[in-house]
Amino acid sequence: MAKLQEKAVAQIKEICSRYKNEKTPLMMILSDIQNEYGYIPLEVQELVSAETGISVAEIYGVVTFYSFFSLNPKGKYIIGCCLGTACYVKGAQNVIDKFSEILGIKPGQTTSDGLFTLDALRCIGACGIAPAVSISGTVYPKMSVDKVPAIIKELREKEGAL
Amino acid sequence: MSLVNIKIEGIPYQVESGLTILEAARKCGYEIPSLCAFNHGECNQGSCRVCLVEATGARGLVASCVYPVSEGMEIRISTPKAIEARRRSVELLLSNHSKDCQQCDKNGSCELLYVAQLTGAREKAYEGVHSETTLDVLAPALIRDTSKCILCGRCIARCQNAHGLSVLGFENRGFNTIVAPAQNRSFQNSPCIQCGQCVSVCPTGALMEKSEIDKVDDALRSGKHVVIQAAPAVRAAIGEEFGYPVGTPTTGKMIAAMRRLGFERVYDVNFGADLTIMEEGTELLGRIKNGGVLPMITSCSPGWINYAECNYADLLPHVSSCKSPHQMQGAIIKSYWAKQNGYDPKEVFVVSVMPCVAKKFEKDRPMMEHDGIRDVDAVITTRELAKMIRRSGIRYDMLPDEDWDQDIMGDYTGAAVIFGVTGGVMEAALRTVYYKLTGKEYGKITFDEVRGHDAGVREATLDINGTKVSVAIASGMKSAKILLDEIRAGKSKYQFIEIMGCPGGCINGGGQPYIRPVFLPHEDDDILDTYKEKRAKALYSEDERQTLRQSHKNPQVIELYEKFLGEPNSHLAHELLHTHYEGREAFR
Numbered sequence: 145m146a147k148l149q150e151k152a153v154a155q156i157k158e159i160c161s162r163y164k165n166e167k168t169p170l171m172m173i174l175s176d177i178q179n180e181y182g183y184i185p186l187e188v189q190e191l192v193s194a195e196t197g198i199s200v201a202e203i204y205g206v207v208t209f210y211s212f213f214s215l216n217p218k219g220k221y222i223i224g225c226c227l228g229t230a231c232y233v234k235g236a237q238n239v240i241d242k243f244s245e246i247l248g249i250k251p252g253q254t255t256s257d258g259l260f261t262l263d264a265l266r267c268i269g270a271c272g273i274a275p276a277v278s279i280s281g282t283v284y285p286k287m288s289v290d291k292v293p294a295i296i297k298e299l300r301e302k303e304g305a306l
Numbered sequence: 307m308s309l310v311n312i313k314i315e316g317i318p319y320q321v322e323s324g325l326t327i328l329e330a331a332r333k334c335g336y337e338i339p340s341l342c343a344f345n346h347g348e349c350n351q352g353s354c355r356v357c358l359v360e361a362t363g364a365r366g367l368v369a370s371c372v373y374p375v376s377e378g379m380e381i382r383i384s385t386p387k388a389i390e391a392r393r394r395s396v397e398l399l400l401s402n403h404s405k406d407c408q409q410c411d412k413n414g415s416c417e418l419l420y421v422a423q424l425t426g427a428r429e430k431a432y433e434g435v436h437s438e439t440t441l442d443v444l445a446p447a448l449i450r451d452t453s454k455c456i457l458c459g460r461c462i463a464r465c466q467n468a469h470g471l472s473v474l475g476f477e478n479r480g481f482n483t484i485v486a487p488a489q490n491r492s493f494q495n496s497p498c499i500q501c502g503q504c505v506s507v508c509p510t511g512a513l514m515e516k517s518e519i520d521k522v523d524d525a526l527r528s529g530k531h532v533v534i535q536a537a538p539a540v541r542a543a544i545g546e547e548f549g550y551p552v553g554t555p556t557t558g559k560m561i562a563a564m565r566r567l568g569f570e571r572v573y574d575v576n577f578g579a580d581l582t583i584m585e586e587g588t589e590l591l592g593r594i595k596n597g598g599v600l601p602m603i604t605s606c607s608p609g610w611i612n613y614a615e616c617n618y619a620d621l622l623p624h625v626s627s628c629k630s631p632h633q634m635q636g637a638i639i640k641s642y643w644a645k646q647n648g649y650d651p652k653e654v655f656v657v658s659v660m661p662c663v664a665k666k667f668e669k670d671r672p673m674m675e676h677d678g679i680r681d682v683d684a685v686i687t688t689r690e691l692a693k694m695i696r697r698s699g700i701r702y703d704m705l706p707d708e709d710w711d712q713d714i715m716g717d718y719t720g721a722a723v724i725f726g727v728t729g730g731v732m733e734a735a736l737r738t739v740y741y742k743l744t745g746k747e748y749g750k751i752t753f754d755e756v757r758g759h760d761a762g763v764r765e766a767t768l769d770i771n772g773t774k775v776s777v778a779i780a781s782g783m784k785s786a787k788i789l790l791d792e793i794r795a796g797k798s799k800y801q802f803i804e805i806m807g808c809p810g811g812c813i814n815g816g817g818q819p820y821i822r823p824v825f826l827p828h829e830d831d832d833i834l835d836t837y838k839e840k841r842a843k844a845l846y847s848e849d850e851r852q853t854l855r856q857s858h859k860n861p862q863v864i865e866l867y868e869k870f871l872g873e874p875n876s877h878l879a880h881e882l883l884h885t886h887y888e889g890r891e892a893f894r
Binding site: 190200201203205 | 462466471472473474475476477478479486487488489496497892893
């Protein structure tokens with residue numbers, strides 16, 4: 145088992161201590177860790193288990209149940225394609241397929257340069273602007289397959305990756 | 307206790323409030339088909355939907371295992387709608403089940419098959435996608451086959467209740483959900499202690515012991531000298547497999563059956579237990595006299611040893627270096643016994659019958675050998691022995707009562723018999739330690755203070771000739787943890803601690819016959835509350851019947867020391883009968 149860096153150990157312990165008085169602190173602890181590091185590997189779950197007394201199997205269960213949590217590092221830009229009913233009938237499947245094709249990854253995966261993660265989302269409550277795509281918090285309304293290449297290009301240029 | 311008025315099938319009843327419909331119906335004489343619910347709510351996720359009934363005041367059908375009764379409620383179990391719904395629930399479970407019933411080891415005690423027959427479920431009512439499956443056969447003691455898992459959660463609840471461990475959990479979501487150790491790892495690479503408590507509650511073949519019957523068959527075929535030895539707790543429970551009431555000791559028939567299966571010698575591990583007391587008692591007195599590490603903790607339970615190595619490596623010096631009784635006896639069979647019989651130890655094959663699945667793991671530990679000769683070659687559980695007896699056409703009830711082979715290791719004392727119940731090793735040790743310290747036998751022989759049949763910490767302080775000995779007993783790791791944390795904090799007041807892996811000790815081991823009320827129609831409804839006590843009684847009554855009840859009085863043990871080992875904790879005794887432990891990571 146890989147060892148965590150001392151700094152990370154200290155910070156995760158600090159995150160656990162934030163919720164010492166909560167009856168059910170696990171979701172809050174995991175959310176903070178997810179936000180801080182972008183993922184929650186097994187070594188971190190073991191540390192949270194030691195700090196909270198909650199078994200690793202239970203923590204692992206929570207991490208794999210909620211799509212918000214990730215076991216692997218996520219990319220800098222998280223492309224969330226809504227596949228809820230309204231978006232789906234408006235052609236969202238084609239949109240996500242286009243992202244897949246250009247980036248060379250399947251939904252749930254991250255590009256090897258660490259720039260993009262592609263996620264398939266259920267309804268994000270933006271049915272009026274279907275099909276909707278959310279990229280790291282910015283919502284792109286009424287998406288179409290044609291718009292996909294330009295969005296990727298723009299983000300890559302911004303990162304100096306082209 | 308307040309009562310509520312309910313009607314079942316239109317007939318009025320008064321039942322305690324707070325009961326679930328399933329429990330209330332049971333008290334009124336109805337056994338609603340159910341599957342995931344177990345042991346008074348030890349597990350009731352309401353997940354399998356097999357126990358659906360109609361109840362007034364509820365929208366649609368309700369899962370009777372979780373729905374409470376209320377005043378005026380009218381319950382219908384037998385309406386076509388309810389019957390159809392229960393059948394459909396089972397059919398849906400079967401649609402994602404491997405259904406290889408014929409070759410499944412659980413066949414005969416499978417609760418899914420039972421409710422399938424009960425509800426009339428059709429095997430192929432729904433054909434569809436099967437979820438991805440995992441078959442874990444890496445661990446020496448346990449097998450996990452998710453293709454047979456119905457996601458009831460009983461195993462998760464048991465692991466938590468017995469050990470506070472929750473090695474297993476639900477993973478992923480929806481159709482991809484599985485029950486597994488974190489990361490869907492093997493039991494072998496997880497904090498699992500391989501006690502088998504999860505096996506003893508699993509309703510299907512998803513969790514099973516790893517059978518070694520084939521290994522035993524091969525040995526019997528090979529022409530080797532195959533010796534079988536049975537642990538004390540086996541005799542207290544094996545009768546259940548052949549229709550005897552829970553708690554009926556059938557020692558004589560079990561011996562007769564083993565002899566008919568073709569084993570050259572049939573020995574009682576009780577001889578090894580008496581030997582363990584001589585070694586462990588001497589080790590304890592030595593530690594007290596010489597300022598050694600105290601409290602000393604017993605080492606008979608391999609589940610407990612696994613737990614200690616994973617979680618309390620810093621306390622390993624507290625654990626007695628004694629091997630467990632069957633390993634000791636195996637080592638003696640392969641050395642002294644083989645020599646006495648003029649056998650080459652390589653041609654001797656030792657089979658242990660154990661109430662335990664962790665013993666399968668224990669016998670494979672690298673240090674359980676001497677000069678390259680393994681102490682024990684195969685471990686089968688009480689259930690596996692019953693299987694071997696059944697397939698051989700032996701009518702268990704018609705067997706005569708026979709006795710153990712008597713030649714070199716036939717004698718045993720009452721002290722050894724009670725090893726099978728929590729507190730038993732402690733009591734056996736105290737009987738001998740008392741004698742060693744005072745030069746006389748303890749008047750009333752028994753130490754009732756340390757007796758029990760359930761999990762939970764018990765303690766006692768005994769005044770032995772002015773020497774105060776404080777002892778404590780725990781079974782199940784949840785209780786053990788309390789004592790271990792005290793030691794770690796430097797606050798333990800005890801000299802001697804007995805720890806057993808399974809709650810209640812070996813009588814409730816993971817290899818013992820399943821306690822399933824639906825398959826035990828002649829037992830009381832509360833059999834899940836009483837079976838441990840009943841099995842414990844069977845052992846205590848055998849102790850009372852013995853003329854010799856202290857290990858140091860066992861004439862053949864005395865002879866073994868005179869002719870072979872020298873004295874307890876001698877150099878040779880250390881080579882053959884003692885071992886060592888190593889800390890290891892929980893997730894390897």
